Amino acid sequence: EKGGFPSFMAKEIHDQPQAIADTLLGRVDAGGRLQLDEMKISEAELRTVDKIVVIACGTAAYAGQVAKYAVEHWCRIPVEVELAHEFRYRDPVVSERTLVVAISQSGETMDTIMAVRHAREQGAKVLAICNTNGSTIPRESDAVLYTHAGPEIAVASTKAFLAQITACYLLGLFLAQLRGNKFSDEVAQVLEQLHEIPGQVRQVLDGLEQVREIARYMADTRSVLFLGRHVGYPVAMEGALKLKELAYIHAEGFAAGELKHGPIALVEPGQPVFVVVPSPRGRDSLHSKVVSNIQEVRARGARTLVIAEQGDTAVEPYADVVIRVPQTSTLLSPLLAVVPLQVFACELATAKGLDVDQPRNLAKSVTVE
Numbered sequence: 043e044k045g046g047f048p049s050f051m052a053k054e055i056h057d058q059p060q061a062i063a064d065t066l067l068g069r070v071d072a073g074g075r076l077q078l079d080e081m082k083i084s085e086a087e088l089r090t091v092d093k094i095v096v097i098a099c100g101t102a103a104y105a106g107q108v109a110k111y112a113v114e115h116w117c118r119i120p121v122e123v124e125l126a127h128e129f130r131y132r133d134p135v136v137s138e139r140t141l142v143v144a145i146s147q148s149g150e151t152m153d154t155i156m157a158v159r160h161a162r163e164q165g166a167k168v169l170a171i172c173n174t175n176g177s178t179i180p181r182e183s184d185a186v187l188y189t190h191a192g193p194e195i196a197v198a199s200t201k202a203f204l205a206q207i208t209a210c211y212l213l214g215l216f217l218a219q220l221r222g223n224k225f226s227d228e229v230a231q232v233l234e235q236l237h238e239i240p241g242q243v244r245q246v247l248d249g250l251e252q253v254r255e256i257a258r259y260m261a262d263t264r265s266v267l268f269l270g271r272h273v274g275y276p277v278a279m280e281g282a283l284k285l286k287e288l289a290y291i292h293a294e295g296f297a298a299g300e301l302k303h304g305p306i307a308l309v310e311p312g313q314p315v316f317v318v319v320p321s322p323r324g325r326d327s328l329h330s331k332v333v334s335n336i337q338e339v340r341a342r343g344a345r346t347l348v349i350a351e352q353g354d355t356a357v358e359p360y361a362d363v364v365i366r367v368p369q370t371s372t373l374l375s376p377l378l379a380v381v382p383l384q385v386f387a388c389e390l391a392t393a394k395g396l397d398v399d400q401p402r403n404l405a406k407s408v409t410v411e
């Protein structure tokens with residue numbers, strides 16, 4: 043059932059183009075409207091939404107963080123992303139005009155279930171983005187948008203993550219269109235780019251022999267840092283989480299702009315640092331800031347492993363290794379940039395002889411608080 047792959051995780055990473063394509067499939071009707079699976083929130087109510095709060099845990103929360111950049115840009119609605127277990131013990135400021143988006147692969151994460159209940163008690167509407175039909179979170183929510191990633195067996199989430207980001211993007215595009223704001227003209231163009239992503243993920247997967255080789259050489263590494271800015275920041279966090287949970291290596295992801303506020307003190311000669319570089323075709327200063335960050339850690343002896351778009355030559359002088367991803371818009375780039383980091387963690391853990399599908403101390407679904 044692993045389809046010839048050494049682990050479920052390797053198979054699930056390979057299945058990602060399908061997971062994204064299936065999540066997109068049949069979602070947009072002829073009029074360009076998003077089809078949700080279940081919707082007990084009226085369009086009139088959605089038009090009045092003045093704040094979105096994403097609640098989730100672990101990888102699902104990083105999907106929410108990625109979505110924040112896109113949804114705020116497209117919809118001009120403020121988006122907060124909060125870990126479900128933090129949200130539920132606060133006195134959160136939510137109202138009938140707040141749309142709470144609960145993201146969960148399993149739909150059974152107890153912290154997220156409790157946060158959904160807490161949000162509804164305060165009068166908020168809850169929309170679930172979930173991969174498991176009929177599970178508790180969608181059952182307790184007002185609306186559901188299912189991710190069609192198929193069953194995810196490996197404890198580490200991979201294909202569900204990409205499907206969650208895809209579903210969040212669909213939701214963001216739908217809200218932008220519904221609210222008829224300035225951005226709504228661009229919706230068709232973004233949808234078109236989104237439909238190209240499965241093929242581009244396949245291209246990334248087909249070109250990762252170099253990453254696999256590097257991972258095998260790094261089996262004795264004690265610590266790896268991950269840097270990113272903008273949408274690259276949650277990608278860096280997700281890369282670090284994958285490495286911790288699978289390979290039991292100390293890994294830390296942080297916003298590249300934080301470097302000089304502390305973390306750069308960690309960099310010593312030989313320290314591996316992954317850097318997620320935004321597109322040079324996007325906001326110019328964003329790209330050049332990240333290139334400067336690569337230079338800063340390299341000057342302190344870091345070994346820089348840089349994920350950059352095809353054709354971005356500016357990174358070459360400062361990168362020990364360049365991992366290429368196809369060109370897309372900055373907001374969609376996490377769907378490509380995270381893939382080498384997943385493969386890196388999976389390969390390194392395998393090289394250490396670890397069980398990548400069942401890492402120690404972890405459960406696939408955390409059904410206790």
Ligand code: M6R
Nearest residue numbers: 100101102146147148151198199
């Ligand atoms: O089933 P859920 O999406 O609610 O699970 C949330 C987290 O427990 C999950 O993403 C966890 O962080 C994974 N092990 C990450 O790979």
